[in-house]
Ligand code: SF4
């Protein structure tokens with residue numbers, strides 16, 4: 384009798400594992416838009432037998448294979464590294480940039496986070512400064528324009544210095560490294576009700592402002608980058624914290640406070 388109960392429990396566990404591994408059947412509501420001028424709208428697709436182990440982008444690949452087989456236009460979406468470092472895979476999934484999980488990009492999101500029968504809404508970033516090019520692809524050149532305005536060190540720093548030749552406090556080195564982990568994905572802009580780019584710009588300002596090599600041009604840099612950001616139509620920061628909550632690299636809004644301090648110094652000192 385005891386053995387029978389054991390076997391029954393084991394069978395139940397195996398059955399549960401098989402059920403969990405079963406492919407997912409999903410309804411996708413995907414934003415389709417021919418170009419920047421087109422009004423665009425959601426289109427519904429059914430997709431079946433999606434492995435819980437595949438990534439969100441691999442699921443979109445399968446949708447596109449299905450569409451191509453039916454001689455329909457595939458869905459355009461951006462991607463490159465597919466490992467969370469390039470910032471290209473900018474998708475609004477079920478109303479949140481990069482989906483529900485904290486600290487990951489869309490390409491790091493896995494289908495095991497969804498349930499069989501789920502409906503998934505997939506949209507591009509929404510911001511005047513990021514116009515839609517086609518379907519889910521937006522033009523994020525505005526970020527490049529801000530970087531070109533001052534997001535660099537132009538002084539000749541010579542060859543690679545010996546380790547510890549320029550002393551940097553550990554706390555500053557860590558903060559600069561954290562700021563430099565921004566991948567320019569634009570989720571902060573998409574999450575913000577004001578479409579503010581201040582988390583992105585402040586990360587780019589901070590990564591230099593905290594290091595000796597960046598101090599020489601600090602005033603000029605922050606002043607030019609903030610001016611360019613304003614020109615390009617990004618909104619202002621009203622401290623809602625949505626950018627920090629949705630940033631896949633967990634960039635802190637304390638960078639915005641640092642950028643504001645730097646900006647005031649650049650204007651008045
Ligand atoms: S601050 Fe975060 S959300 Fe904004 S661009 Fe950088 S990585 Fe993306």
Ligand code: FES
Pocket residue numbers: 461462463464465466467468469470471472488489490491
């Ligand atoms: S594809 Fe590069 S971060 Fe997602």
